[in-house]
Amino acid sequence: MAVSKRIIMKQKIQELKEMGLSKTEIIRRFIEDNENPPSWPTVAKYYDMDEVESS
Numbered sequence: 001m002a003v004s005k006r007i008i009m010k011q012k013i014q015e016l017k018e019m020g021l022s023k024t025e026i027i028r029r030f031i032e033d034n035e036n037p038p039s040w041p042t043v044a045k046y047y048d049m050d051e052v053e054s055s
Helices: 002-018 023-032 040-049
Strands: none
Touching: 002 023, 002 040, 023 040
């Protein structure tokens, strides 16, 4: 189950990145949505990843 949470987190960060949000703004968005924000290293890791995921 933890793997699926990571995938969902990556997808959400990538979607927010596509909307033009910075890493800091992504963390703020999680807080505004009353969700536990990911750590800075997690946001940076997923933000800097390529969007294309190999299947």
